[in-house]
Amino acid sequence: MNTTPEALISEAQRILLICHVNPDGDAIGSLLGMGWALRKMGKQCVLACSDPVPPTYHYLPGSETVTSEPQGSFDLVITLDASDLRRVGPVYTSLDLSGVPIINIDHHITNVGFGTVNLVDPQATSTAEVVLALLRRLGVELDQTIATCLLNGIVTDTRGFSTPNTTRRAMEAAITLMDAGAPLAKVTDQVFNRRPLAEVRLWAEALRTVRLEGPIIWAEITPAMRLACGFTDSGDAGLANFLITANEADIAVVFNQQADGKIDVGMRAVPGVDVSAVALEFGGGGHPQAAGFSINGSLPEVRERVIAALKQAWLEQNDSS
Ligand code: 5GP
Ligand code: MN
Numbered sequence: 001m002n003t004t005p006e007a008l009i010s011e012a013q014r015i016l017l018i019c020h021v022n023p024d025g026d027a028i029g030s031l032l033g034m035g036w037a038l039r040k041m042g043k044q045c046v047l048a049c050s051d052p053v054p055p056t057y058h059y060l061p062g063s064e065t066v067t068s069e070p071q072g073s074f075d076l077v078i079t080l081d082a083s084d085l086r087r088v089g090p091v092y093t094s095l096d097l098s099g100v101p102i103i104n105i106d107h108h109i110t111n112v113g114f115g116t117v118n119l120v121d122p123q124a125t126s127t128a129e130v131v132l133a134l135l136r137r138l139g140v141e142l143d144q145t146i147a148t149c150l151l152n153g154i155v156t157d158t159r160g161f162s163t164p165n166t167t168r169r170a171m172e173a174a175i176t177l178m179d180a181g182a183p184l185a186k187v188t189d190q191v192f193n194r195r196p197l198a199e200v201r202l203w204a205e206a207l208r209t210v211r212l213e214g215p216i217i218w219a220e221i222t223p224a225m226r227l228a229c230g231f232t233d234s235g236d237a238g239l240a241n242f243l244i245t246a247n248e249a250d251i252a253v254v255f256n257q258q259a260d261g262k263i264d265v266g267m268r269a270v271p272g273v274d275v276s277a278v279a280l281e282f283g284g285g286g287h288p289q290a291a292g293f294s295i296n297g298s299l300p301e302v303r304e305r306v307i308a309a310l311k312q313a314w315l316e317q318n319d320s321s
Pocket of ligand 1: 022024083084087108240265266267283284285286287290291292293294
């Protein structure tokens with residue numbers, strides 16, 4: 001079908017917006033920012049995610065409206081920060097959305113282009129940056145609410161404007177959002193400097209499991225640890241980002257076992273090393289320096305397979321450089 005996001009949005013009345021499972025700050029910020037903008041255009045919107053909004057992002061306006069059980073019928077679906085449709089989880093399959101067009105808004109190089117329209121820009125630091133470009137095309141006037149949500153996405157995915165892909169364009173996007181009233185210092189403080197005590201306790205448990213194998217540092221999180229710490233979120237509490245700060249490591253991995261037995265594998269790499277191909281090999285996706293996937297199996301078995309694949313990838317990348 002040869003259509004545009006503008007045309008699909010202008011025809012739609014009731015829009016379902018969905019971000020990916022285990023949402024991060026870009027997923028939530030883009031979801032909320034896009035939702036507020038569409039409401040400003042007079043659209044009815046339902047904001048959905050298969051997992052709860054992490055407490056870190058509860059400060060964002062509208063975060064309490066995100067549901068894991070959207071009801072009713074929709075004439076348009078917009079996915080945010082999801083590189084394939086499985087990544088949005090059961091929220092999508094729980095509804096009959098056959099024939100409903102999809103606008104796929106993302107910035108992952110591994111995006112498979114599953115939408116009716118695909119707004120995928122791998123040069124963008126964040127999905128929030130892609131949303132901002134779309135809002136310009138739609139002629140939506142930014143306000144403090146929209147801008148704060150989108151800045152939350154950029155700040156999260158650039159880790160406070162520190163990742164190698166932080167371009168002039170990303171900085172300009174942030175300035176545009178600040179001009180519209182987004183409070184950079186507050187957003188940065190929320191994203192990086194505030195965390196529930198349960199998260200600190202989970203780190204204490206998980207850091208006991210840390211091992212270094214060659215260039216790879218890894219750790220595990222189990223449902224028992226989460227329970228013992230009162231940690232209700234399903235994510236890794238930022239542990240993979242912390243592990244990759246170890247000087248000795250080129251690659252960091254967190255094996256995060258979920259209540260249903262599946263293991264979420266989150267990987268990080270130092271600049272110059274790429275873990276996205278290994279993520280794809282295991283059915284996931286991501287970016288060169290941050291990628292992941294979800295897999296069935298026991299912790300020791302999954303660990304062995306993943307570490308072997310990462311060692312192999314690391315050797316190949318170091319051979320050719
Ligand atoms: P995290 O370790 O923060 O969960 O994920 C890092 C990055 O890896 C995310 O930004 C996302 O791009 C990607 N990623 C993580 N898990 C999955 C997954 O199960 N499937 C896909 N397609 N990508 C994932
Ligand atoms: Mn993102």
